[in-house]
Amino acid sequence: MNVGGKQYRSIWLEADGRSVSYIDQTELPFAFVVRRMTRVDEAAEAIRAMRVRGAPLIGATAAFGICLALAEDHTDASLKSAVELLLATRPTARNLRWALDQMLAEVKDLRPPQRPAAAFAKAKAICDQDVAVCRAIGEHGFRLLRETSATKRGPVNVLTHCNAGWLACVDLGTALAPVYRAHAAGLPVHVWVDETRPRNQGALTAWELKAHGVPHTVIVDNAGGLLMQQGKVDLCLVGTDRTTGQGDVCNKIGTYLKALAAKDNGVPFYVALPSSSIDWETDGRSIPIEERGADEVVCVSGRTGAGERVTISVMPEASTANYGFDVTPARLITALVTERGLCPASAKGLRALFPENAEPERRRRQRRTRG
Amino acid sequence: MNVGGKQYRSIWLEADGRSVSYIDQTELPFAFVVRRMTRVDEAAEAIRAMRVRGAPLIGATAAFGICLALAEDHTDASLKSAVELLLATRPTARNLRWALDQMLAEVKDLRPPQRPAAAFAKAKAICDQDVAVCRAIGEHGFRLLRETSATKRGPVNVLTHCNAGWLACVDLGTALAPVYRAHAAGLPVHVWVDETRPRNQGALTAWELKAHGVPHTVIVDNAGGLLMQQGKVDLCLVGTDRTTGQGDVCNKIGTYLKALAAKDNGVPFYVALPSSSIDWETDGRSIPIEERGADEVVCVSGRTGAGERVTISVMPEASTANYGFDVTPARLITALVTERGLCPASAKGLRALFPENAEPERRRRQRRTRG
Numbered sequence: 001m002n003v004g005g006k007q008y009r010s011i012w013l014e015a016d017g018r019s020v021s022y023i024d025q026t027e028l029p030f031a032f033v034v035r036r037m038t039r040v041d042e043a044a045e046a047i048r049a050m051r052v053r054g055a056p057l058i059g060a061t062a063a064f065g066i067c068l069a070l071a072e073d074h075t076d077a078s079l080k081s082a083v084e085l086l087l088a089t090r091p092t093a094r095n096l097r098w099a100l101d102q103m104l105a106e107v108k109d110l111r112p113p114q115r116p117a118a119a120f121a122k123a124k125a126i127c128d129q130d131v132a133v134c135r136a137i138g139e140h141g142f143r144l145l146r147e148t149s150a151t152k153r154g155p156v157n158v159l160t161h162c163n164a165g166w167l168a169c170v171d172l173g174t175a176l177a178p179v180y181r182a183h184a185a186g187l188p189v190h191v192w193v194d195e196t197r198p199r200n201q202g203a204l205t206a207w208e209l210k211a212h213g214v215p216h217t218v219i220v221d222n223a224g225g226l227l228m229q230q231g232k233v234d235l236c237l238v239g240t241d242r243t244t245g246q247g248d249v250c251n252k253i254g255t256y257l258k259a260l261a262a263k264d265n266g267v268p269f270y271v272a273l274p275s276s277s278i279d280w281e282t283d284g285r286s287i288p289i290e291e292r293g294a295d296e297v298v299c300v301s302g303r304t305g306a307g308e309r310v311t312i313s314v315m316p317e318a319s320t321a322n323y324g325f326d327v328t329p330a331r332l333i334t335a336l337v338t339e340r341g342l343c344p345a346s347a348k349g350l351r352a353l354f355p356e357n358a359e360p361e362r363r364r365r366q367r368r369t370r371g
Numbered sequence: 372m373n374v375g376g377k378q379y380r381s382i383w384l385e386a387d388g389r390s391v392s393y394i395d396q397t398e399l400p401f402a403f404v405v406r407r408m409t410r411v412d413e414a415a416e417a418i419r420a421m422r423v424r425g426a427p428l429i430g431a432t433a434a435f436g437i438c439l440a441l442a443e444d445h446t447d448a449s450l451k452s453a454v455e456l457l458l459a460t461r462p463t464a465r466n467l468r469w470a471l472d473q474m475l476a477e478v479k480d481l482r483p484p485q486r487p488a489a490a491f492a493k494a495k496a497i498c499d500q501d502v503a504v505c506r507a508i509g510e511h512g513f514r515l516l517r518e519t520s521a522t523k524r525g526p527v528n529v530l531t532h533c534n535a536g537w538l539a540c541v542d543l544g545t546a547l548a549p550v551y552r553a554h555a556a557g558l559p560v561h562v563w564v565d566e567t568r569p570r571n572q573g574a575l576t577a578w579e580l581k582a583h584g585v586p587h588t589v590i591v592d593n594a595g596g597l598l599m600q601q602g603k604v605d606l607c608l609v610g611t612d613r614t615t616g617q618g619d620v621c622n623k624i625g626t627y628l629k630a631l632a633a634k635d636n637g638v639p640f641y642v643a644l645p646s647s648s649i650d651w652e653t654d655g656r657s658i659p660i661e662e663r664g665a666d667e668v669v670c671v672s673g674r675t676g677a678g679e680r681v682t683i684s685v686m687p688e689a690s691t692a693n694y695g696f697d698v699t700p701a702r703l704i705t706a707l708v709t710e711r712g713l714c715p716a717s718a719k720g721l722r723a724l725f726p727e728n729a730e731p732e733r734r735r736r737q738r739r740t741r742g
Binding site: 224257 | 631675681693
């Protein structure tokens with residue numbers, strides 16, 4: 001997408017074929033900073049510190065992390081330690097494991113000297129595939145927005161939580177891809193942007209939408225229920241970090257509360273996802289919920305009136321808890337929007353759309369366990 | 372309650388009998404600042420700027436505002452303009468109108484020179500009555516906590532939203548009164564404190580609980596659903612700004628989302644309220660929902676590492692909306708905890724507990740409309 005008139009992806013291989021650049025999202029929305037990395041530990045740090053975030057982008061970054069490790073040392077030991085390092089960065093993200101599995105499958109049986117070139121090619125292919133998947137999600141979701149628009153006057157009001165836009169992917173986004181597609185088609189659309197405490201990823205969503213010229217309004221996470229009671233939300237559209245084979249959706253903490261409000265007010269609740277974020281073998285109760293540091297609750301970053309970037313405490317030392325995700329049960333979800341189209345949030349719905357996935361995945365797992 | 376070993380109320384008449392002091396809650400939780408006021412416009416500003424907040428305390432402050440106006444000018448014109456000024460400060464607060472009605476009834480038929488003394492006496496009585504009401508709510512709510520404690524090991528885990536503690540009242544609090552009562556009785560209790568964006572009143576709740584030694588954990592507003600899914604909440608207990616005669620509860624924005632999560636997870640959801648916050652003649656859909664400035668969403672106040680108090684923007688100029696309250700439908704509420712005991716959140720339940728209120732209130736209204 002465009003930033004200041006220039007087209008960007010959120011991560012890309014530089015022309016030297018050996019270093020990888022990405023947009024540092026901890027600097028947004030106030031500053032647009034591109035960072036270049038050449039070592040796997042930089043990739044791990046970028047994921048861990050959430051300089052890159054969003055399930056697909058975490059996957060792409062991890063894939064490039066493997067490339068950087070192999071470029072430095074193409075041995076089995078290097079490959080193994082890179083996988084372990086990257087896998088430990090964010091325990092909930094499904095795409096992280098998916099991308100690492102893809103990279104492993106691509107390079108592990110090659111002669112070590114061949115690995116770096118194959119890895120870079122595969123990481124680039126993962127990025128291109130992500131863009132193609134997001135484009136397809138955008139098309140399928142766009143039809144929902146168009147149908148909604150046909151039934152009402154004024155813009156289609158979409159509520160979204162966290163950031164599932166192009167910054168969370170390589171380009172286009174998942175939940176926001178249909179919004180961008182609608183906007184491009186001239187369909188009037190307005191987005192209610194949950195600020196998404198504690199990390200305020202809503203500021204990223206607002207930044208994206210503003211840069212692209214899509215009307216939007218930032219609200220606190222507490223507000224969505226009232227807006228739905230008042231008929232100000234036509235549909236909810238969120239992303240996901242991991243979807244179970246039963247259609248339960250693990251996403252940024254607070255998603256579940258919006259799904260409950262949508263159900264209570266007859267507002268459709270859609271989840272946009274690439275099939276790579278489906279975990280066919282886990283149920284909603286078994287997904288590990290990442291706990292993060294207390295600092296994220298107590299400290300807030302922003303800009304003073306004088307333009308200085310500072311981090312402040314919003315309360316004195318306090319006892320806090322900080323869970324990253326919650327699980328929205330499938331029964332609250334109107335439909336899943338995937339790259340292959342819409343399906344009910346259920347085992348049956350998912351298996352009908354992805355008949356090839358359930359079995360091969362199980363076999364792959366067994367192979368990995370044995371290997 | 373105690374602050375630094377000295378006992379305080381949140382507002383009090385000074386020994387001079389002519390000035391009123393209150394704890395400036397915009398300075399908390401970092402600084403404990405007492406402000407003294409002598410004019411009605413200072414009282415109005417204190418309410419409008421939320422230096423005082425919480426339904427009962429707003430009522431008490433408005434009552435003292437009438438005193439200050441009459442002490443300066445005891446004419447009908449002064450009384451009328453003071454009522455109008457104070458009534459306009461916070462449109463949603465029920466106790467504001469209740470307290471002003473009480474003050475009006477007390478002084479309007481007196482000879483003007485008698486009004487100031489009568490007003491101060493009445494305002495003081497309103498404060499004392501509020502403390503007595505909170506004490507009774509504490510006793511009734513305590514029984515709930517004791518019953519819960521009997522069914523489990525470890526502390527009773529209470530989730531609360533916003534601040535309905537002693538800072539929101541004159542003393543003791545509404546939702547927190549049962550918690551303080553339980554703590555005094557040696558019953559182990561732990562409070563999950565919603566931070567309550569956009570104004571972070573959870574920091575006030577945490578400050579109160581810490582000062583009193585009650586175990587608590589601050590969480591973002593997004594977290595409560597997950598905690599309930601995980602069985603970490605035994606009951607929810609919140610305050611209210613206005614309760615309808617049908618048992619619908621208007622409270623700080625986001626309360627509705629927690630009530631939905633409680634219902635979905637079989638967690639009891641209680642609302643503690645003085646009967647003065649019941650609006651017998653309004654239904655949930657007719658309550659005006661206060662809209663506040665965008666600054667509250669975009670700007671956050673806190674303290675830098677160097678100890679300086681600053682306000683920062685968490686995002687660049689953004690389009691925002693900021694609604695103060697939502698309405699939790701009676702069907703989501705397990706019971707109302709009033710000074711007369713518990714009752715179902717329904718017209719029948721409320722009228723059984725307050726049989727005298729529905730009719731006289733209607734007659735008073737009609738009198739006011741005719742007068």
